[in-house]
Amino acid sequence: MIKFKKMHGNGNDFIIIENLTIAQSLTKSQIIKIGDRKKGLGFDQLITINPPKYSNHDFYIKFFNTDGSEADMCMNGVRSVGAFLWRDNLAPKKSLILGTKSKSILIKPTKQKKIKVISDYPIELEIPKIQKNYLNKNGIKKYNFINAGNLHLIIKIKKPFNYDLDTLSSNLRKRIFFKKVNISLFTMYEDGLLIRTNEAGAGETLSCGSASAASASINLKNKSSLKVFSKGGELSIRKINDKLEMTGPAEFICEGTWLKK
Missing domain, CATH: 3.10.310.10 (Diaminopimelate Epimerase; Chain A, domain 1)
Structure with a gap:
């Protein structure tokens, strides 16, 4: 069994799974099944929240597409990750540094219930x-x-x-x-x-x-x-x-x- 939350950032929707309190693993075929909008749960990306790989990061985030392939990063997704972590008291409500496959991302809560994402300039x-x-x-x-x-x-x-x-x-x-x-x-x-x-x-x-x-x-x-x-x-x-x-x-x-x- 896999516990999940479904979230969205601007309609970009995600299935989010945390591997912090319990380790949950999925195969590529299972990710594809979950992503099916008629026979599964449906998502644009499936996101896993994992312990950090480096000491200067708070968490390591992985992103998977509906075809089971791994994406490098997702800026709408990291905002949803922040909301997930703060909502479930898995992190203090302050700035967090997230590691991803391609770069580090800083996320910040705001008073307007929106989330700021700060990254290197494209x-x-x-x-x-x-x-x-x-x-x-x-x-x-x-x-x-x-x-x-x-x-x-x-x-x-x-x-x-x-x-x-x-x-x-x-x-x-x-x-x-x-x-x-x-x-x-x-x-x-x-x-x-x-x-x-x-x-x-x-x-x-x-x-x-x-x-x-x-x-x-x-x-x-x-x-x-x-x-x-x-x-x-x-x-x-x-x-x-x-x-x-x-x-x-x-x-x-x-x-x-x-x-x-």
């Missing part, structure tokens, strides 16, 4: 010429390739919700280079950005925190902060020296026990 990467040519063939002209803890292809387009993102993502991920890349469409919107994301291993989600961070990072040049809007809600993002701060919600949905199969 880095823009160069795409090899052969892959640029492939993007051109698929009609992709304005884009940035960003490492925000996960890899992101951020594409600027006038009407993100009129575009067939699933087909584009499927075509691009036929290339090994793009197989584990999250693919987003964005446009300028009100006082910020409007974004849609297809996550590698999970498909399109209502919100993707690291995609929001990646898209904000290339549009914050002359602004101190901006908002990123998605179908799931909004996130507030600002640059603080060489760090990026994201503020957003983390909501509890339900809890239960999954009978291991």
Whole structure:
């Protein structure tokens, strides 16, 4: 039996399992079964909270997609982890440092029931010429390739919700280079950005925190902060020296026990 809580950050939903008071292990096939929205519990990512690997971390967090693959990091997910830990009194309600597969993340509670996430500022990467040519063939002209803890292809387009993102993502991920890349469409919107994301291993989600961070990072040049809007809600993002701060919600949905199969 596996005890879990279901939570979401901006509609990005998670099954969260803690391995602190009791060790709970899952196989890849079990993760896939739990992720099935018709026959299982359903999630965008399954998250496990584990003891820290390093003395300067409070916890080590692992993320799994619906196809059973492991994700590097999830910024909406770490906010939900914080809410989980503080709600269950598994950590004092103060700043925590979380280790992940790709980077360390600092989370902070706020008085407004939202949670701040502070991480290294996303880095823009160069795409090899052969892959640029492939993007051109698929009609992709304005884009940035960003490492925000996960890899992101951020594409600027006038009407993100009129575009067939699933087909584009499927075509691009036929290339090994793009197989584990999250693919987003964005446009300028009100006082910020409007974004849609297809996550590698999970498909399109209502919100993707690291995609929001990646898209904000290339549009914050002359602004101190901006908002990123998605179908799931909004996130507030600002640059603080060489760090990026994201503020957003983390909501509890339900809890239960999954009978291991």
